[in-house]
Amino acid sequence: MTLAAVLTPLPVLIPTLGAATSLFAGRKPRLQRLIALGSLSVVVVVCAVLLYLADRDGTLALQVGGWGPTEAGLGPLGITLVVDRLSALMLLVSSIVLLAVVFYAIGQGIRDGDERQPVSIFLPTYLVLSAGVCTAFLAGDLFNLFVGFEVLLAASFVLLTIGASKDRVRAGISYVMVSMVSSLVFLFGIALVYATTGTLNMAEVAVRLEDVSSGTRSALFAVLLVAFGIKAAVFPLSAWLPDSYPTAPAPVTAVFAGLLTKVGVYAIIRAHSLLFPDGGLDPLLLVAALLTMLVGILGAIAQSDIKRLLSFTLVSHIGYMVFGIALSSELGMAGAIYYVAHHIVVQTTLFLVVGLIERQAGASTLQRLGGLAAASPILAFVFVVPALNLGGIPPFSGFIGKVALLEAGAQNGSTLAWVLVGGGVVTSLLTLYVIVRVWTKAFWRSREDAPEGHLSAAAPAALLDDSEDVEFLDRDDVGRMPVGMLLPTGALIAVGLSMTLLAGPFFSYSERAAEEVLDPGQYISAVLGR
Amino acid sequence: MTSHLVPLIMIGGLTSTGVYLLLERNLTRMLLGLLLISNAINLLILTMGGSSGNPPIRGRTSDGQTNTADPLAQGMILTAIVITMGVAAFVLAMTYRTYRLTTEEEVGDDPEDAKVSEIAAKDAVAIEADRPQPDRARDTDEPDELDALPGHEGSR
Numbered sequence: 001m002t003l004a005a006v007l008t009p010l011p012v013l014i015p016t017l018g019a020a021t022s023l024f025a026g027r028k029p030r031l032q033r034l035i036a037l038g039s040l041s042v043v044v045v046v047c048a049v050l051l052y053l054a055d056r057d058g059t060l061a062l063q064v065g066g067w068g069p070t071e072a073g074l075g076p077l078g079i080t081l082v083v084d085r086l087s088a089l090m091l092l093v094s095s096i097v098l099l100a101v102v103f104y105a106i107g108q109g110i111r112d113g114d115e116r117q118p119v120s121i122f123l124p125t126y127l128v129l130s131a132g133v134c135t136a137f138l139a140g141d142l143f144n145l146f147v148g149f150e151v152l153l154a155a156s157f158v159l160l161t162i163g164a165s166k167d168r169v170r171a172g173i174s175y176v177m178v179s180m181v182s183s184l185v186f187l188f189g190i191a192l193v194y195a196t197t198g199t200l201n202m203a204e205v206a207v208r209l210e211d212v213s214s215g216t217r218s219a220l221f222a223v224l225l226v227a228f229g230i231k232a233a234v235f236p237l238s239a240w241l242p243d244s245y246p247t248a249p250a251p252v253t254a255v256f257a258g259l260l261t262k263v264g265v266y267a268i269i270r271a272h273s274l275l276f277p278d279g280g281l282d283p284l285l286l287v288a289a290l291l292t293m294l295v296g297i298l299g300a301i302a303q304s305d306i307k308r309l310l311s312f313t314l315v316s317h318i319g320y321m322v323f324g325i326a327l328s329s330e331l332g333m334a335g336a337i338y339y340v341a342h343h344i345v346v347q348t349t350l351f352l353v354v355g356l357i358e359r360q361a362g363a364s365t366l367q368r369l370g371g372l373a374a375a376s377p378i379l380a381f382v383f384v385v386p387a388l389n390l391g392g393i394p395p396f397s398g399f400i401g402k403v404a405l406l407e408a409g410a411q412n413g414s415t416l417a418w419v420l421v422g423g424g425v426v427t428s429l430l431t432l433y434v435i436v437r438v439w440t441k442a443f444w445r446s447r448e449d450a451p452e453g454h455l456s457a458a459a460p461a462a463l464l465d466d467s468e469d470v471e472f473l474d475r476d477d478v479g480r481m482p483v484g485m486l487l488p489t490g491a492l493i494a495v496g497l498s499m500t501l502l503a504g505p506f507f508s509y510s511e512r513a514a515e516e517v518l519d520p521g522q523y524i525s526a527v528l529g530r
Numbered sequence: 531m532t533s534h535l536v537p538l539i540m541i542g543g544l545t546s547t548g549v550y551l552l553l554e555r556n557l558t559r560m561l562l563g564l565l566l567i568s569n570a571i572n573l574l575i576l577t578m579g580g581s582s583g584n585p586p587i588r589g590r591t592s593d594g595q596t597n598t599a600d601p602l603a604q605g606m607i608l609t610a611i612v613i614t615m616g617v618a619a620f621v622l623a624m625t626y627r628t629y630r631l632t633t634e635e636e637v638g639d640d641p642e643d644a645k646v647s648e649i650a651a652k653d654a655v656a657i658e659a660d661r662p663q664p665d666r667a668r669d670t671d672e673p674d675e676l677d678a679l680p681g682h683e684g685s686r
Binding site: 194 | 645
């Protein structure tokens with residue numbers, strides 16, 4: 001067995017085993033934390049090695065249990081796990097984010113949590129979520145992708161409604177219902193693909209779909225696109241996201257915002273380039289991308305709660321990725337891949353910073369915030385760097401990704417692509433406007449000027465949100481920011497900055513990944529061995 | 531592949547009923563809708579697995595049919611059933627929790643969303659209130675600052 005064959009299943013196995021053992025260690029929070037941190041750290045190392053191997057050797061396919069292709073013309077019988085440059089990059093970035101967020105959650109729990117916290121289920125569920133995300137990125141057949149989605153969704157249901165307060169149950173219900181509908185649509189698509197091709201292995205489906213008439217192919221693609229579009233929060237299907245994410249605890253929102261929508265984007269990339277290379281829905285996707293960008297950012301302008309505002313920018317920036325995918329050119333795909341990696345890191349960092357703001361200032365709404373720059377210059381720094389990065393200010397990675405996407409749009413040259421380029425620029429400017437609005441209101445003006453500045457939450461909340469509103473001046477001193485929360489936030493900012501410093505090698509990696517993704521032959525020959 | 535009309539009609543009926551129920555605000559009905567749609571899709575997968583009556587074991591004959599029944603379709607249905615059951619249990623738990631907290635089992639509106647639209651309505655009123663109103667009594671034929679207002683150009 002090669003090194004790659006040993007490493008490929010580990011990103012799924014390690015968190016799953018970690019979840020099982022940490023569930024048994026429910027009464028020993030310290031041991032539980034150790035297991036969670038340890039297993040996710042190992043996953044980061046494994047994913048880094050996988051990235052190196054995938055970049056060196058090309059697409060790696062593992063037939064789990066040795067149930068590979070048995071006879072000529074027959075696909076693999078068992079589950080296939082595939083690592084190519086795209087999935088290796090997704091795995092590495094996700095595992096880094098997962099590790100940083102669990103570190104943050106633990107730091108928060110140690111400092112602000114108490115015996116009432118549901119610690120005993122938080123970390124195991126979080127590890128199950130990690131396993132689900134990794135399964136989705138590794139899956140080589142559609143049904144396994146579905147199972148990966150279900151694993152991460154089931155875990156996310158629990159994390160979103162943790163503590164089961166009134167707000168969270170309300171948000172949880174709409175989230176569960178929408179997610180289940182998207183899963184059912186996905187399952188519907190799977191049934192149709194199975195009926196058409198008689199297989200679900202993605203490589204084999206890709207081969208057999210070549211003989212299917214283009215109308216049928218477009219229909220199948222459309223069904224899958226609706227399913228993935230709901231998960232990725234592409235415009236007409238995005239309304240659930242700002243409704244449900246903001247009520248969850250800060251680390252949970254951070255990891256959801258960073259990863260869950262990107263799993264949907266990853267699935268769209270796979271469906272678009274591997275299964276349906278000429279699906280004929282590119283103009284539709286471009287229009288959806290434009291509307292996602294504009295509607296999302298216009299929604300963000302209207303918000304006063306920073307968490308909701310960031311959820312809307314999250315929706316808006318999904319549009320950039322869909323834009324890159326729908327151009328179906330190498331530069332567009334490279335830009336989309338770079339942008340996905342950048343956005344995972346930046347969006348997670350921003351939500352973690354909002355968690356810090358909420359802890360220090362007792363509120364996350366602009367109605368109550370003010371004077372943070374004077375109160376805590378460190379907080380101002382950790383906010384402004386990822387915020388400008390999101391807005392796409394030149395030295396940062398957001399700028400590099402957007403330039404690549406706009407260049408790809410210009411290269412395409414069609415009227416629709418130019419409209420998208422314009423929409424992208426407008427969205428970028430409006431993002432900057434939104435960021436500046438948060439900055440001037442929460443950081444620059446004094447707290448007395450805020451309409452409800454005299455109110456704040458009584459105590460910093462960790463996982464539960466049951467604290468009452470009190471007068472800001474009567475609030476207990478929360479002390480300095482805990483190192484356990486500041487450190488992972490700083491580390492993610494450093495990762496975001498490294499995407500700028502190492503932009504050359506990083507972008508050329510994205511280009512190689514895009515080249516590989518747009519050439520389904522490599523994937524097919526790696527899986528089917530022909 | 532031959533598909534039979536009866537299962538297809540059943541699938542359509544189940545799906546449409548499910549969608550209708552899912553669009554309600556009542557949680558129990560939404561759950562029932564979810565279950566109906568998932569059953570419809572399971573039935574669809576089963577129909578995709580080939581005609582009925584085939585023997586489950588390779589190389590056997592049953593009712594004169596010799597094609598092996600498709601085990602993959604049944605495997606997928608089993609997985610889907612388990613997943614739906616787990617989620618249904620979770621939804622029931624949440625329904626109960628909602629009932630305990632609010633004594634009703636309906637999906638509420640997002641309060642933050644309502645607040646934002648309220649602000650929007652208030653802002654519109656504020657802008658309206660800030661707009662200077664022309665004073666008819668002071669309105670003369672002489673040019674004055676009111677003439678610059680939209681709708682009062684050259685007010686005579």
